[in-house]
Amino acid sequence: MTSAPDTAGRDQEPLTLRDFAAMPAGVLRGVGPKKTDALAQLGIESVLDLITHYPRRYVDRTREALVSELQPGEQATVVVKVEQVTTRRTKRGQAMTTVRCVDGRGTSLGVTFFGQAWRERQLPPGSLVVVYGKLDVFRGARQMTSPIVDLIGDRTGRIVPIYPQSDKAGLSTWEIGDLVEEALRRAESRRGFADPLPAQIRQRLELAGRGEALRAIHAPESMAAMQLARRRLAFDELLRVQLALVQRKRQLEHAAQGIAHQTSGPLLEAFLGGLPFPLTGAQQRVIEEIAVDLARPLPMHRLLQGDVGAGKTLVAVATLVMAVQGGHQGALMAPTEVLAEQHGVGVRRLVAELTVPDPASLLGERPLRVELLTHRTGSAERRRILGALAEGGVDLLVGTHALIQEGVEFARLGAVVIDEQHRFGVEQRAALRDRNRDGVVPDVLVMTATPIPRTAAMTVYGDLDVSVLDELPPGRTPIDTVWARDVVEEAEAWATVRDQVAEGRQAYVVTPLVEDSDKLEVSSAEATFARLGEEELAGLRLGLLHGRLASSEKDAVMEAFRRGELDVLVATTVIEVGVDVPNATVMVILDADRFGIAQLHQLRGRVGRGRHRSTCFLVAHLEDPEGAQAVAGERLTALVRSTDGFELAEVDLDLRGEGTLMGERQKGRNDLKLASLRRDRELVAVARQVALELVDDRGTLQAHPLLDDEVRTVLGEADTDFLLKS
Numbered sequence: 001m002t003s004a005p006d007t008a009g010r011d012q013e014p015l016t017l018r019d020f021a022a023m024p025a026g027v028l029r030g031v032g033p034k035k036t037d038a039l040a041q042l043g044i045e046s047v048l049d050l051i052t053h054y055p056r057r058y059v060d061r062t063r064e065a066l067v068s069e070l071q072p073g074e075q076a077t078v079v080v081k082v083e084q085v086t087t088r089r090t091k092r093g094q095a096m097t098t099v100r101c102v103d104g105r106g107t108s109l110g111v112t113f114f115g116q117a118w119r120e121r122q123l124p125p126g127s128l129v130v131v132y133g134k135l136d137v138f139r140g141a142r143q144m145t146s147p148i149v150d151l152i153g154d155r156t157g158r159i160v161p162i163y164p165q166s167d168k169a170g171l172s173t174w175e176i177g178d179l180v181e182e183a184l185r186r187a188e189s190r191r192g193f194a195d196p197l198p199a200q201i202r203q204r205l206e207l208a209g210r211g212e213a214l215r216a217i218h219a220p221e222s223m224a225a226m227q228l229a230r231r232r233l234a235f236d237e238l239l240r241v242q243l244a245l246v247q248r249k250r251q252l253e254h255a256a257q258g259i260a261h262q263t264s265g266p267l268l269e270a271f272l273g274g275l276p277f278p279l280t281g282a283q284q285r286v287i288e289e290i291a292v293d294l295a296r297p298l299p300m301h302r303l304l305q306g307d308v309g310a311g312k313t314l315v316a317v318a319t320l321v322m323a324v325q326g327g328h329q330g331a332l333m334a335p336t337e338v339l340a341e342q343h344g345v346g347v348r349r350l351v352a353e354l355t356v357p358d359p360a361s362l363l364g365e366r367p368l369r370v371e372l373l374t375h376r377t378g379s380a381e382r383r384r385i386l387g388a389l390a391e392g393g394v395d396l397l398v399g400t401h402a403l404i405q406e407g408v409e410f411a412r413l414g415a416v417v418i419d420e421q422h423r424f425g426v427e428q429r430a431a432l433r434d435r436n437r438d439g440v441v442p443d444v445l446v447m448t449a450t451p452i453p454r455t456a457a458m459t460v461y462g463d464l465d466v467s468v469l470d471e472l473p474p475g476r477t478p479i480d481t482v483w484a485r486d487v488v489e490e491a492e493a494w495a496t497v498r499d500q501v502a503e504g505r506q507a508y509v510v511t512p513l514v515e516d517s518d519k520l521e522v523s524s525a526e527a528t529f530a531r532l533g534e535e536e537l538a539g540l541r542l543g544l545l546h547g548r549l550a551s552s553e554k555d556a557v558m559e560a561f562r563r564g565e566l567d568v569l570v571a572t573t574v575i576e577v578g579v580d581v582p583n584a585t586v587m588v589i590l591d592a593d594r595f596g597i598a599q600l601h602q603l604r605g606r607v608g609r610g611r612h613r614s615t616c617f618l619v620a621h622l623e624d625p626e627g628a629q630a631v632a633g634e635r636l637t638a639l640v641r642s643t644d645g646f647e648l649a650e651v652d653l654d655l656r657g658e659g660t661l662m663g664e665r666q667k668g669r670n671d672l673k674l675a676s677l678r679r680d681r682e683l684v685a686v687a688r689q690v691a692l693e694l695v696d697d698r699g700t701l702q703a704h705p706l707l708d709d710e711v712r713t714v715l716g717e718a719d720t721d722f723l724l725k726s
Contacts, residue, residue, distance in 0.1 A: 012190075012191045013191065013194070014191050014192040014193055014194040014195075015187050015190075015191050015192065015193055015194060016194045016196075016706060016709060016710065016713075017048055017709075017710050017713050017714060018709055018710070018713040020046065020047045020048035020051060020187075021046050021047075021048040021713055022046070023046055023047040023048075024036075024045065024046060024047075025039050025044055025045060025046060025047060025049070025050055025179075027047065028047070028050075028179055028182055028183060029182060030179075031179065035171075038170055038171050039171070039179075042164065042165070042171065042176075047183050048713075050176075050179060050180055050183055051180060051183055051184065051214060051218075052673060053163060053164065053176065053180070054163075054217055054218075054233075054673055054674055055161035055162055055163050055217070055218065056162060056163065056164050057162045058159050058160065058161055058162065058220070058223065058226065059077060059079060059130050059150075059152065059159070059160040059162060060159050060160075060223060061079060061158055061159065061160055064077075064078065064079050064104075065077065065078050066078070066103050066104065066105055066107065067080070067103040067107040067108070067109045067135075067142055068103070068105065068107040070135040070142070071135070072135055072136060072137045073134060073135070073136075074134070074135050075132070075133065075134045075135075076132070076135065077130060077131070077132045078103055078109070078130070078131060079103065079104070079128065079129070079130050079152070080101035080102060080103050080109055080128075080129060080131060081101060081102055081103075081126065081127070081128055081129075082099055082100075082101055082123045082124065082125050082126065082127045082128075082129060083100045083101060083102060083125055084099070084100040084125060085097065085098070085099050085100075085119070085120045085123055085124070085125065086098050086120075087117050087119075087120050090114075094114055094115055095114070095115055095116065095117040096112065096113070096114055097112070097113040097114075097116055097117060097119045097120055098110060098111070098112050099111040099112075099113075099119065099123055101129070101131070107142070108141070108142065109131075109142050109143065109144065110141055110142065110143035110144075111131060111133075111143065111144050111145075111147060111149075112143060112144070112145050112146070113145075113146055114145075114146065116146075119149075122149070122151070123149070123151075127151055128151070128152055129149055129150065129151050129152065130149070130150045130151075130152055130160070130162065131144060131147040131148065131149050132147055132148040133145070133146070133147025133148065134147075150162045150165075150173050151172045151173060151174065152173060152174055159219075159220050159221070159222070159223065159226070161173070161177055161218055161219070161220075163176040163177060163180075177218070180218050181218070181219065184214060184215055184218065184219075187211075188211065188215075192211060193209075193210045193211030193214060194210070194706055195209050195210040195211070195706075196210075196704065196706035196707040196709075196710050197210070197236075197239075197707070198694075198704070201690060201693075205235070205686065205690075207231065207232045207235060208228050208229055208231075208232040209232075210232070210236075212229070213228075213229040213232040213233050214229070214233070215229075216228065216229035217229040217230060217233060217674075230674055231683070233674050234672075234674040234675035234676075234680055234683060235675075235683050235686070235687060237672050237673065237674060237675040238672070238675045238680065238683055238684055238687035239687040239690060239691060239707075240710060240711050240714055240715060241672075241687075241715070242687045242688050242690070242691035243691045243694065243695060243701065243707065243711050244711055244715050245691070246688075246691040246692055246695045246699075247695050247699045247700070247701065247711075248699065249301065249464075249699070250695055250696075250697060250698065250699035251698070251699030252299070252301065252699075253298045253299065253301075253699075254697065254698050254699055256298070256299045256441040257297075257439060257440050257441060258296070258297050258298045258299040258300075258440070258441055258443065259294075259297070259299075259323075259326075259328065259414055259440060259441075259442065259443065260295060260296065260297040261294040261295060261322055261323055261326045261328070261414065261415075261443070262295075262322075262325060262326040263291040263294050263295045263322045264291075265325045265326075266325070267321055267324060267325035267354060267356065267368075268318065268321055268322055268325055270353070270354055271317070271318065271321045271350070271351065271354060272318070274353050274354075275314075275350075277473065279311075279314070280310075280311060280469075280471045280472070280473055280474075281471055282310070282311075282468070282469045282470055282471035283311050283314060283315055283469065283471075285467075286304065286315050286467040286468075286469055287315055287318050287319075289302075289465075289467050290302060290315070290318075290319050290322075290445065290467070291322060293443065293465070294319070294322050294323070294415070294443055299441040299442065299443055299444065300415075300443035300444060300445065300465075301444055301464050301465065302444070302445050302446070302464060302465045302466070302467055303446050303447075303448070303464040303465070303466045303467070304316070304445055304446070304447045304448075304467050304468075304469065305447075305448055305452060305466065305467070305468045305469065305646075306447070306448075306449060306468070306469030306470075307449065307469070307470075307472065307644070307645035307646065308449055308601070308602065308604075308605030308645065309472055309473070309605065309608070309609070310449075310469035310470075310471065310472055310473075311469060311472075311473055312419075312447050312449065312469060313343065313346055313347075313350075314350065315469065316332060316417040316419070316445065316447060317347055317350050317351065319415055319417060319443075319445050320332065320347075320396055320415055320417060321351065321354070322415070323414035323415035323442075323443070324356060324368065324395045324396065324414070325356075326414065327412065328412050328413065328414025328415065328442075329389070329392070329394065329395055329396070329397070329410050329411060329412055329413050329414060330395065330396045330397070330413075330414060330415045330416070330417070331396070331397045331398075331399075331403055331410070331413060331415075331416050331417070331435075331442075332347065332396065332397070332398045332399075332416075332417045332418075332419065333399060333400065333401070333403050333404075333416070333417070333418050333419070334398070334399070334400060334419045334420065335400070335419070335420050336400065337374045337375065337376060337400055337551070338554075338558065338579065339419065339420065340372065340374050340398055340399050340400045341372065341374070342579075342580060343398050343419065344370065344372035344398045347370050347396060347398055348370045351368050351370060351396070354367070354368040355367055355368060356368050356395060368395050368396070369388075369393060369394050369395050369396070370394075370395065370396045370397075370398065371385045371388070371389070371394045371396070371397055371398070372397075372398050372399060373385055373397060373398070373399035373400075373402045373403060373408070374399050374400045374402050375400065375401075375402050376551065377402065385397075386407060386408060386409070389408070389409065389410055389411070390409045390410070390411055391411060392411035392412065397410075404431040404435075408435070409435070409437065410435050410436060412436065412440075413435045413436050413442045414442050414443065415442055415443045415444075415445070416442050416443070416444045416445070417444075417445045417446075417447065418444070418445070418446045418447065419447050420447070420448060420449065420450075446464070449602065449605070449645075450598045450601075450602065450645075450649075452649055456649075456653060456677050468646075470646065477608045477609070477610065477611060477612065477613055477614055478608065478613065478614075478643070479604060479607060479608040479614045479615065479616055479643055480613070480614070480615045480616070481604065481615075481616045481618065481639050481640045481643070482615060482616070482617050482618065482640065483592075483617075483618045483620065483636045483637070483639075483640050484617050484618065484619045484620070485620070485621065485622070486621055487621070490617075490619050490621075491536075493586075493588050493617035493619060494532075494536040494537060494588075496586055496615060496617070497509075497537060497540075497568065497586050497588065498537070498540070500585050500586050501540055501567045501568070504583075505583055505584070505585040505586070505612060506561065506564065506566070506567055506568065506569070506581060506583050506584040506585070506586075507567065507568045507569075507584060507585070507586035507587070507588065508568070508569050508571060508575060508584060508586070508587045508588070508603075508606055508607070509528060509532065509568060509569070509570045509571070509588045509590065510571055510572070510573065510575065510587065510588070510589045510590065510603055511524055511525045511528050511570070511571075511572060511590050511591070512524075512572070512573075512590075512591050512594045512595070513525065513572070525544060525545075525546045525570055525571060525572050526544065526546075528570055528590065529542060529544045529570040532568070532570065537567075537568055540567040540568055541565065541566050541567045541568070542566065542567065542568045542569075542570060543557045543560060543561055543566040543568070543569050543570065544557065544569075544570050544571070545557045545558065545561075545569055545570070545571040545572070545574060545575065546571060546572040546574060547572060547574050554574070557569070558579070561581060561584075562581055564583060569584075573595075573599065573603065575603070575606055579606055580606075580609055581606075581609070582609045582610030582611075583610055583612075584606065584607050584609070584610075584614075585607055585608075585610070585612045585613070585614040585615070586607065586614065586615055586616075586617070587603060587604055587606060587607045587614070587615070587616040587617070588616075588617045588619060589603055589604075589616070589617065589618050589619060590619045591619065591620065592618035592619055592620045592636060593620040593622060593629065593632035593633075593635070593636065596635070596652065597635050597638060597639065597648050597649075597651060597652040597655070598648070598649070598652060600618065600635070600639050601639065601643075601645050601648055603616075604616040604639070604643070618636050618639060618640070620632065620636055631655055634651075634655055635651075635652075635655060638651045638652075653677060653678050654678055694707065
């Protein structure tokens with residue numbers, strides 16, 4: 001699909017998206033106050049809104065189905081003409097509207113609607129409509145009940161675009177199509193369409209020209225032409241997002257004063273050499289990637305993804321050790337006290353044999369000092385830690401949000417690690433990054449154990465470099481996952497719990513709610529705890545853990561479970577992260593269909609942490625697994641099939657969809673209208689690479705003013721900030 005230049009033979013500059021955004025929809029013929037209001041209800045206020053109000057589907061009238069060709073039970077789209085419409089009341093008083101239609105060969109089709117008397121006004125005799133639904137045959141007559149209906153007007157012998165409409169707005173698809181056609185025709189005849197993408201990139205990627213793509217998306221000559229147009233316009237949407245992210249990333253790098261760390265030295269060698277196990281290939285690769293970043297005088301901004309048990313903590317500690325060996329301090333911030341305390345124990349164990357230079361000591365060195373700071377830290381202990389921290393006597397500080405409270409001052413913070421980063425806001429991360437009094441920005445590594453699809457990571461975390469731990473350490477115990485579909489299979493889960501406890505193991509039982517709810521028929525922690533203690537698990541030592549318990553109670557229960565004084569821990573999702581009990585070998589998740597894939601995968605990761613084989617039971621008695629609950633069934637099937645978090649993340653994206661990229665904002669113009677992180681995985685990667693090529697080292701698009709203006713027009717400062725914070 002080649003494109004002739006859009007600007008041939010014109011004196012004026014071609015029209016940009018900013019030009020279209022500045023034109024109110026009222027400049028088009030026939031758009032008066034009433035139609036302006038109707039368009040506004042569809043989110044169309046400017047000509048830009050109009051020409052990017054893309055069709056939601058197409059009817060290929062050159063290959064349209066005929067009513068006579070359809071089989072009973074078949075779902076199909078047919079174009080028919082309305083002959084008669086009547087509405088009457090059923091015995092129950094409900095309006096029943098019956099529409100008699102015929103297709104192009106005169107075959108009759110009856111269409112029935114219940115409770116939609118307004119259809120009589122919508123479908124006057126003589127109107128041409130597209131109906132999509134399931135064909136039934138009743139007493140020899142073909143019919144459809146409550147199909148999807150679109151009025152298309154006189155559109156014969158061509159591909160007809162069907163636009164998103166609103167009954168409230170009162171605009172038909174052909175009215176929208178006529179306005180789009182007028183806007184494109186007037187633009188083409190006067191100034192044409194500016195194409196901000198450099199010609200060499202367009203040619204390299206075999207992309208249609210901007211003007212050609214806009215014409216073909218709204219009035220395609222063929223479905224193949226429409227697909228080529230969609231590819232170009234979807235690429236434009238993704239490129240704008242990537243340009244905004246890469247610009248911000250390079251602006252931060254250009255403006256910030258970073259630290260060029262000494263990444264090779266005796267401290268790192270002693271740390272790695274003292275490990276009781278070899279690094280995985282993935283850990284070695286990621287540590288090398290981080291070392292390259294740390295050695296540069298620019299602040300690192302890196303996302304570390306790793307599945308449950310992939311060894312992220314070891315990589316994090318290696319990062320902090322590289323900072324410490326150059327005379328700097330490191331900080332590790334976790335979202336919960338349980339996780340922070342667990343990290344404190346783990347970090348101390350990993351660096352227990354390390355020493356750092358200390359001219360004030362007799363031997364000229366001292367043990368590397370690790371401290372823990374949370375909201376539970378006592379006043380006297382807090383003063384002692386903060387005093388030593390400000391003087392440089394604390395090398396590594398592990399903690400919660402307490403690390404960014406007023407009064408916490410580092411002598412020379414060199415590296416920051418933020419665990420489970422999705423639980424922190426961008427302001428909290430920035431507060432820790434701004435801890436140095438001299439303005440020097442420490443290197444930042446953010447970690448997540450919730451795998452993110454590659455395309456989503458490049459988009460949502462596009463201002464970060466991404467490292468992936470895609471290899472589990474040898475000896476990691478496999479986890480068997482079982483979907484317990486009925487009471488018999490659920491009974492097998494409880495039998496397994498009893499068998500494992502008899503062998504000296506422990507188990508988790510997870511429920512969605514703390515207390516019973518009349519609205520949701522799901523198990524609650526308190527009711528389940530009481531029932532299991534009297535019935536299925538009677539005689540075992542049960543503990544109850546949920547977020548409404550006081551901190552002291554939660555600590556006591558968790559510590560008792562860790563020490564083996566409890567056989568079974570009945571809990572809500574408070575155990576999703578930060579709980580490490582190697583002796584626990586069974587996980588029973590009740591009402592598993594109420595959880596998402598990522599959460600189920602995280603919960604499952606609480607077992608399989610020791611040397612004994614582990615099992616996770618997903619208890620879900622689905623009444624309609626082929627219908628309304630089909631997606632829930634697919635989620636559970638995926639969990640049974642795979643323990644690979646990255647594979648599951650892709651499945652999750654396919655099942656859930658990506659939603660809007662910008663989230664909840666005042667205006668919706670900036671969402672991805674055509675592009676999809678699911679369908680356009682390849683385009684996301686291409687857009688990222690092109691953005692990296694086009695943005696200069698200072699984070700500007702000075703060499704590409706049209707693109708720069710387009711990003712500002714479509715995204716704007718507020719939405720770019722939202723994107724970076726989301």
